[in-house]
Amino acid sequence: MLTFAEEILLLLGDEEGVFLPVEEHAFECALAGAVLMDLAFAYRIDTDLEKLVAIDPAPTGNPMLDRVLEKIVARTDTTDTRTWVGVLSREDAAVLREQALESLAGRGVLERRDGRFLWAFGAVRYPALDDGAVRTIKARIEDVLSDDIPHPRDVALISLVDACEILPDLFPDRDVAAFGPRIALLRRMDLIGREVAGTIADIQRTVVREARARAARFQKLLLVLSAFGGLGVAATLLSPPIPLADRFGPGLFESLWYDGVWKQWSGYLLLGLSVAGLGVATIVKKRLVARIAGSHGWRLFHIVLGIACVLVLFAHTGFRFGANMNAALMAFFVAALLSGALAGAAIGGTPRLRKMGIRKTGRQNRLLIGLHAVAICPLPALLIVHLLSVYLY
Amino acid sequence: MSPKIVPWAVVAATLAGAAWFAAAMTVGGDRSALLIGETTDAHHQIELACETCHAAPAFASAAKAEKALNRACRKCHDKELKAADDSHPRRKFRNPRMAVYWEKLDARLCTTCHVEHRPEIVRASAVTVAMDFCVACHSEGDQDVRAERPSHAGLAFDTCASAGCHNYHDNRALYEEFLVRHAGEPWLADAPAHELSARQRVRKRPARAALARGDAVAPRAALADPAWLDRWADSGHAAAGVNCGACHAPKAGKNATRETVEASWIEAPGTAVCEDCHRPQARTFVLGRHGMRRHPRVAKPRDPLRQLRKIGLSEFVPETVALWLADPAPPTTMTVAEARIPMRSDAAHGTLDCGTCHTPHAVDVRHAAAEACASCHDDPHTRAYFASPHHALWRAELAGEAPPGTGVSCATCHMPKTERRGRIATDHNQNDNLRPNEKMIRPVCLDCHGLGFSLNALADGALVERNFTGTPAVRVESIGWATRRAQATKREAGG
Structure with a gap:
């Protein structure tokens, strides 16, 4: 039998092994909740209003579940469900995800394919070898969302799917808004064995609440930062060049824009920020930044770097696009910043867009991120030409 | 196209572009995009x-x-x-x-x-x-x-x-002593005329006999067009004894016969032929905007083989590839369309060499002095010239109604006459006295006008645009201030 975590991952992946652009906070909360639910169904943990405790430390035989169980057993202080969902989603989500994917690959449901993007960046995909499993899970959900009498595991799975807000993507041809009352009813139904009913219900509530709360906080911050960056890019595009003073004498802008030393400082700072932004988004996001800044700090940090790029770009150019090769470099750089800001705003604004009735945003978000990547591609070559032209002439 | 190819296509295109520009910067090639x-x-x-x-x-x-x-x-x-x-x-x-x-x-x-x-x-x-x-x-x-x-x-x-x-x-026309010396001058001199122009117009022709229509020595085919022949016969070249072969067959020598001229006949001689005789004009022409592409200080196109040797790649790049990377041949003349000032659209394709102003077979300096300028330039100053008092004087001189040197053509001000070792020549560096326009005062304006009037006129932008039709609305105070300061200094020295 598949674990909840494996089922969720199967639902999120497509036949090419590309995952739906699900809100990552929600996904990580769902992943943490999925493991806790499996442990509850295996009679290993119990909850009450104040704490989540291990009632049976015996291993389940599943490495992923046993790892979490060991962690719960090892903890001596009083810790409630909410805290565990938070801890697991922050500290263990990446590992849980990898373990679940490897488990699916080991069972022959998925295939692990190691590839590289532009030779430089590692990329692992898990395309489905057999889409029968996915179809079965979807059919279970669809049946439960109809009027069928649900199985307790299906109820739990639906709560995880709901937490991830992927119902619109799973059933693009259905009016998912109509599922709302049914999902609420399912949550209230006493369908689970008395021993675990309270635990599962507690985990369900906590996962959904935590996922939505954390997602909302993150998305709000993401939206604000992206909007700030977008305004900066709009100013770069629309503002006329800042005129210079008609009075002779040293001026800050004159120094910034026409003094070779200052130009080099701002230019290399811009280069450093761009490289850092690229590094954060490609290499570091899964490793270093996840540890030092939380699992989603990398994205916020990436946008902060983008905003810094806009400010330093102003210091370097004063809204002047230049001519010929310089204009091309500036155009691609601004395009990269603008597509990045729009992608950030789109991801951050997803809940608002959904409230406005715009539900299918995944494909558009992916398109904006793709445009962001394409706009970045010419920059190294253009920068080399720019630097060479400065030092050769 | 598969979406996966897009990043690769973009990277490949930009790397190819970067390589191209790196080659253009270090070896040779078109660098306009840089x-x-x-x-x-x-x-x-x-x-x-x-x-x-x-x-x-x-x-x-x-x-x-x-x-x-x-x-x-x-x-x-x-x-x-x-x-x-x-x-x-x-x-x-x-x-x-x-x-x-x-x-x-x-x-x-x-x-x-x-x-x-x-x-x-x-x-x-x-x-x-x-x-x-x-x-x-x-x-x-x-x-x-x-x-x-x-x-x-x-x-x-x-x-x-x-x-x-x-x-x-x-x-040169603005320092205090000069201002004091020229203070109080009337706006117009008693006998306004450009001395060097006057002297050049009445100079004696060389002793060589003027040539007539029948004296032309050229291949029969060239003589078949009577219009060309007539224009030459009426030109300064014929008057100065310059026969067809001097330009079309310079290798045939001075005492050329029809056969020797025919043997070395060049249908469309280049400007080098003009430069052979008109050296002062050619020398100054390349110093001005019209001819600056041939300025001796302008860098020659790079030798790609030499450039490759400099960066140590000559052994790795085949010679044919290196030659393909050569700088584009620089145009030796500017076209009118390239100018960044208002020009006539119907002259856009014209190039700037001797023949542009001096029609080869009708070498008429009177045409070159004004009409030739207006055939390309289309700014208010140029357009206003033909209704200006200066042009009226020029027409009067051409008609013989006014003494030589009293007319004012475009060339009078912008290509003034200069004298060197007793020879008067036209300065073909037309921007030698162009900007700031006070540079024009000493070599041109003061021939006819007082310094005060000249300063006021040149400082009045609207009057310049009207090509000096009217009176200056601007008053430059410098002469008054300089005069009063000189008087005060004198009084102090005396007292």
């Missing part, structure tokens, strides 16, 4: 001959690169600055005693005030600093202009060069 901004004035004509100005070796330090740039400025402009008796010569500021001013405005370097490829900061006369730059040195200490001149007390520093009083380099 220009970071428009150049000032007529420099656009030579902006792709990058090494003319960017003469420092690759990856030279900023100081060396700046030094090389300034040396390039001086190579082309030093002579005219010397001729202008430059008021702020470089040598003055190289003196260590002037070090206090280097921080304020480093006048040792041309690039302090004239930066290229930055069109957004270019002001009048290609200046790229704020126009009140005089304040840097003349607002305090010994050099404070207001200390000794009460007349300057309320004046803003951005009016120094814009009010018709001072120029940074050329003050």
Whole structure:
């Protein structure tokens, strides 16, 4: 039998092994909740209003579940469900995800394919070898969302799917808004064995609440930062060049824009920020930044770097696009910043867009991120030409 | 196209582009896409001959690169600055005693005030600093202009060069002593005429006999067109005894026969033929905007093989590839369409060489002096000329109704006559006295007008645009101030 975590991952992946652009906070909360639910169904943990405790430390035989169980057993202080969902989603989500994917690959449901993007960046995909499993899970959900009498595991799975807000993507041809009352009813139904009913219900509530709360906080911050960056890019595009003073004498802008030393400082700072932004988004996001800044700090940090790029770009150019090769470099750089800001705003604004009735945003978000990547591609070559032209002439 | 190919296609295209531009920068090829901004004035004509100005070796330090740039400025402009008796010569500021001013405005370097490829900061006369730059040195200490001149007390520093009083380099007609000497002159001289023009018009022709229609020595086919023959017969060339072979068959020599002329006949001779006889004109033509692409200081196209040797790649790049990378052949002449001032659209394809103004078979300097200019230039000043008093004088002179030298054509002011070793020639460097326009006062305006009137007229932009039809609405105070100061000094000395 598949674990909840494996089922969720199967639902999120497509036949090419590309995952739906699900809100990552929600996904990580769902992943943490999925493991806790499996442990509850295996009679290993119990909850009450104040704490989540291990009632049976015996291993389940599943490495992923046993790892979490060991962690719960090892903890001596009083810790409630909410805290565990938070801890697991922050500290263990990446590992849980990898373990679940490897488990699916080991069972022959998925295939692990190691590839590289532009030779430089590692990329692992898990395309489905057999889409029968996915179809079965979807059919279970669809049946439960109809009027069928649900199985307790299906109820739990639906709560995880709901937490991830992927119902619109799973059933693009259905009016998912109509599922709302049914999902609420399912949550209230006493369908689970008395021993675990309270635990599962507690985990369900906590996962959904935590996922939505954390997602909302993150998305709000993401939206604000992206909007700030977008305004900066709009100013770069629309503002006329800042005129210079008609009075002779040293001026800050004159120094910034026409003094070779200052130009080099701002230019290399811009280069450093761009490289850092690229590094954060490609290499570091899964490793270093996840540890030092939380699992989603990398994205916020990436946008902060983008905003810094806009400010330093102003210091370097004063809204002047230049001519010929310089204009091309500036155009691609601004395009990269603008597509990045729009992608950030789109991801951050997803809940608002959904409230406005715009539900299918995944494909558009992916398109904006793709445009962001394409706009970045010419920059190294253009920068080399720019630097060479400065030092050769 | 598969979406996966898109990033690869973009990367491949940009890497190919980068390689192309790297080759263009280091070996040879079209570098127009590398220009970071428009150049000032007529420099656009030579902006792709990058090494003319960017003469420092690759990856030279900023100081060396700046030094090389300034040396390039001086190579082309030093002579005219010397001729202008430059008021702020470089040598003055190289003196260590002037070090206090280097921080304020480093006048040792041309690039302090004239930066290229930055069109957004270019002001009048290609200046790229704020126009009140005089304040840097003349607002305090010994050099404070207001200390000794009460007349300057309320004046803003951005009016120094814009009010018709001072120029940074050329003050030949603006310095105090000159102003005092010419104070009180009437607006028009008693016998207004351009002396050198008058002398040239009445000069004796060379002793050689003038040629007539029947004297033309040329292949029969060339003589078949009577119109060409008539134009030549009426031209200055025929009057000076210059036969067809002199231009079309220079190798045939002076005593050429029809056979020898036919043997070495060139259908369309180049400007080199003109330059053989008209050396002073050719020498000055390449110094001006019309001919500056052939200025001797303009860098020649790079030799790709030599460039490859310099970067150590000559052994790895086949010669055919290297030659394919060569710089595009630079045009030797500018087309009218390339000009960045208002020009006639119907003249767009015209090129600028001797024949543009001096129709080869009807060498008519009267046409070249005015109508030829208006056949390309289309600015208000040019258009207004034909209704101006100057043009009326020119027509009167051409009609024989006024003495030689009294007419004023475009060339009279913009290509004035010069005398060297007793020979009078037309200065074909038409921007020698163009800007600032006070440069025109001594060689041109004062021939007919008083200094006061000239200063006022040249300072009145609207009057200049109307080609001096009317009277100046601007009054330049400098003569009055200089006169009063001289009188006061005299009184003090006397008392």
